[in-house]
Amino acid sequence: MYTPQTKFRAYIAFLISTLSIAGMATGCGAPQETKAAASTTMNVTHGETPLSVLYxxxxxxxxxxxxxPAVNTTLHINLQGEGAGSAELAHMITGxxxxxxxxxxxxxxxxxxxxMGNANGNAIRWYLTLASDQLVIAYSPHSRFRSKFQEAAQxxxxxxxxxxxxxLRLGRTDxxxxxxxxxxxxxxxxxEKLYHQPNxxxxxxxxxENPKQVYPEEDLIAQxxxxxxxxxxxxxxxxIEWHVPYISLPSAINLGDPADAQAYAKVAWQPKHGKPIIGAPILFTITIPNRAPHPAAAATFVRYMIHGQGHTMLMRDGFTATKIEVGGDEAAVPQSLLSTIQGKLS
Structure with a gap:
């Protein structure tokens, strides 16, 4: 079960590992270089550029x-990453x-x-769209409700x-x-609107935040x-990457069709803090934060993800290609990435 105590323990573990990495760097670099971006232990060999990525x-x-492994071989970059809920990671950056x-x-x-913005310390000034996706209902092939899932899929x-x-036990993220x-x-x-089912x-x-359903993003597959x-x-x-069967949802509700953007925007959800979340097509984005320790290597990696082998890997993994558009301040985008931009998000 994913409880506040679980989140707190995860946060403390992350902070301890971060401070440990920073401690190893003390005395041999500028203060900014002592800040770690992920809880992974750095293991950089000679000639490789370390690159921290939160995803x-x-x-x-x-x-x-x-x-x-691909960026290590082709770009000579030692990628050190951490995956978690995007909003959770954003709070780690602003914090x-x-x-x-x-x-x-x-x-x-x-x-x-x-x-973005003064309230968030202007942690980033721009971002680029990377790929799109849609929601599905993935189910266990060993579930006692498998036959019902199969009927729904058909x-x-x-x-x-x-x-x-x-x-039936359903899982989702916070x-x-x-x-x-x-x-x-x-x-x-x-x-509710599509099927006329108000409740x-x-x-x-x-x-x-139903504790019987909510789990960390990275734990869902294990569950x-x-x-x-x-x-x-x-x-x-x-x-697709888990190799589990799934039920496709109509485009009117799966948040995967840009043509339905106006319909998606008619509903919203208010989180505990911050602005309402307006319904919109699912888009993954990529950016280089203003405090990035290695901005040049970061720009190389971003281009690799948008137009290089990284993009090919995303498509093979089941993502959907999307128009590369810029959000925020286009003038702040690194020069080497400007040619990749195909439009601006409204």
Whole structure:
């Protein structure tokens, strides 16, 4: 179960490991260089550039298994990363617990609401769209409700009726810490309208932080594959990389179709703190924070992720290509990345 105590212990562990790394660097660099961006122990060999990347927890598999070794070989970059809920990572940046070279979010709203502006210490000034995705219902092939899931996947049974089955265990992420968790609530609100089911969100999710359902982003797959969960609300790329079956949702509610952007925007969810989350197509973004210790290497990595082999790996992992658009101050984007921009987010 994902409780406040769990989050606190995770935060303390992160802080301790961060300070340990900083301590090793004391006395041999500027104060900024002593700040770590991730809880991973640095192991940089001669000739490699260290690069700290904080990324959406749903990207952990592709980042650790594909992109990390590839950038080491092709770019001679030693990528040190940490995956968690995007909003949670943003708070670590603004709280100066972490100073990453690159930040990858699962939603532009995290960039604009949690990192930009005076209230957030102007932690970032711009971001680029990286890839798009959609929500699906991933289910365990070993679940005792497997036959019902299969019927729903074949449109023989409404998916929401299956999720309402007594005893079925559904998992999702914390909407206050992770965009996917917030998108899950938005999706349910859209489903209420589409299916004319006014109490659907409450019936299927309970309260926003229902402790029986909410788990850290990086733990969801373990909950599903271990049999502790029958189904989880996931991004499509996660179901593909996990090799688990899933139920596709209509484009009117899956937040995956830019053509439905206006319809998505008709619903919103208010988190505990900050601005309301307005329904919008799911977009992953990438940026270089203002305090990045290695900005030149960071720009090289961002280009690799947008147009290079990194982008190819994302597509192979199940992400969907999207137009590369800039959010925020385009004049602040590194010169080497300007040619990649195909438009500006409104």
């Amino acid at each position: 959406a927890g749903s990207m952990t598999h592709v980042m650790e298994n594909d992109i990390r 100066k617990v972490a100073d990453p070279d690159v930040f990858i979010s699962a939603s532009p709203s995290v960039d604009t609401n949690d990192l 449109n023989k049974l409404p998916w929401y009726q299956v999720l309402a089955t007594p005893g 909407p206050n810490l992770d965009p996917k968790g917030a998108d899950t609530i938005v999706m349910m609100k859209l489903a 659907l969100e409450q019936t299927l999710l309970g309260n926003d 599903l594959t271990s049999g502790q969960m029958d189904a989880v609300i996931a991004y499509k790329h996660e179901a």
